[in-house]
Amino acid sequence: MAGKKKTSAKPAPKKSNSAKAQADTFSLVMDRNLALEVVRVTEAAALSASLLMGRGDEKAADQAAVDSMRQALNSLSIEGTVVIGEGERDEAPMLYIGEKVGTGKGPKIDIALDPLEGTTITAMGGPNALAVIAMAEHGGFLNAPDVYMEKIAVGPGLPEGVIDLDRKPAENLKAIAKAKGAEVSDLVVCILDRPRHQELIAAVRKAGARIMLISDGDVSGVIATAQIDAGVDVYMGTGGAPEGVLAAAALRCIGGQMQGRLLFRNEDEKARAKKWGVTDLNKKYGLKDMASGDVMFAATGVTTGPMLRGVRRFAGGAVTHSVVMRSKSGTVRYVEAHHNWRRKADPVKLSAKS
Numbered sequence: 001m002a003g004k005k006k007t008s009a010k011p012a013p014k015k016s017n018s019a020k021a022q023a024d025t026f027s028l029v030m031d032r033n034l035a036l037e038v039v040r041v042t043e044a045a046a047l048s049a050s051l052l053m054g055r056g057d058e059k060a061a062d063q064a065a066v067d068s069m070r071q072a073l074n075s076l077s078i079e080g081t082v083v084i085g086e087g088e089r090d091e092a093p094m095l096y097i098g099e100k101v102g103t104g105k106g107p108k109i110d111i112a113l114d115p116l117e118g119t120t121i122t123a124m125g126g127p128n129a130l131a132v133i134a135m136a137e138h139g140g141f142l143n144a145p146d147v148y149m150e151k152i153a154v155g156p157g158l159p160e161g162v163i164d165l166d167r168k169p170a171e172n173l174k175a176i177a178k179a180k181g182a183e184v185s186d187l188v189v190c191i192l193d194r195p196r197h198q199e200l201i202a203a204v205r206k207a208g209a210r211i212m213l214i215s216d217g218d219v220s221g222v223i224a225t226a227q228i229d230a231g232v233d234v235y236m237g238t239g240g241a242p243e244g245v246l247a248a249a250a251l252r253c254i255g256g257q258m259q260g261r262l263l264f265r266n267e268d269e270k271a272r273a274k275k276w277g278v279t280d281l282n283k284k285y286g287l288k289d290m291a292s293g294d295v296m297f298a299a300t301g302v303t304t305g306p307m308l309r310g311v312r313r314f315a316g317g318a319v320t321h322s323v324v325m326r327s328k329s330g331t332v333r334y335v336e337a338h339h340n341w342r343r344k345a346d347p348v349k350l351s352a353k354s
């Protein structure tokens, strides 16, 4: 009958247990190798951007990171597609949304990236700038347009549903404090220091919680909620939607809860979202709506922050500090790499030549 799938008379022989185990091992090894390869990509971007730290030129710092990240990505054995990148093709010539990256031979992978998360931070020599990338199986990331996103996030170990974007800040804080067996006054809320957050800041203060205002970099602001040493209990506020997806990828790996909702300033932004397949403009996205399936996240510090140390350069080399994590295994691996330009040429100088 038309439209009905043919079934073969003989069922396909079942894979023997050992063949299946072999296949699983292969995919595990491939993934593991990729996780370490991916760190080279963020290292390359961070090394390049770090040369422009404190030089007051945001564009140059971003461009340096983009060039190096792209070059490093193209050496990976993957069939990669950028889904969260530097912008749409007509406005971003490199690492634009839809750009194919990698050698083209290898697993089909969707990529969310921000070669320099914290362009202003880097230009000013401030803390906490990162080179960031996340990978997922095809279709694993929300195709978030470059608009704002309202976000709320907490770290692992709290009951599901403890946060809700539709609740007032005071209600969320009360629920988080109760779940932690603490007082609201014990909590620290990380918020981007922006005039648009005046009302939120006032509400959090009225509720009695403490606040850590950050000048930029809400990917690390969200991740901080999952790091005991960072001293942040909850992230609240509005930042970039692409950064929201990157932060969600990280929380999928280390645990935690996050919700996000796209915010549109005009009809053009709404049209852009529709173009990327967003049908419900008011949807409240959970972690898995933003980053699903097996997800990998890697970041290298450009400047020092609570999660990662920044690039340290010295005669003949540099030291980078990175983190790589996978949702499948939950392993969080910190990588301190000592780069020796006497043995391996400085990638920054190499990319300047090409």
Ligand SMILES: O=P(O)(O)OC[C@H]1O[C@](O)(COP(=O)(O)O)[C@@H](O)[C@@H]1O
Pocket: 116, 117, 118, 119, 120, 192, 194, 215, 216, 217, 218, 219, 238, 239, 240, 241, 243
């Ligand atoms: O500066 P705005 O417009 O408030 O946007 C907030 C976004 O900017 C950042 O602070 C920095 O982003 P860039 O590195 O692209 O400049 C993000 O972390 C955050 O999501």
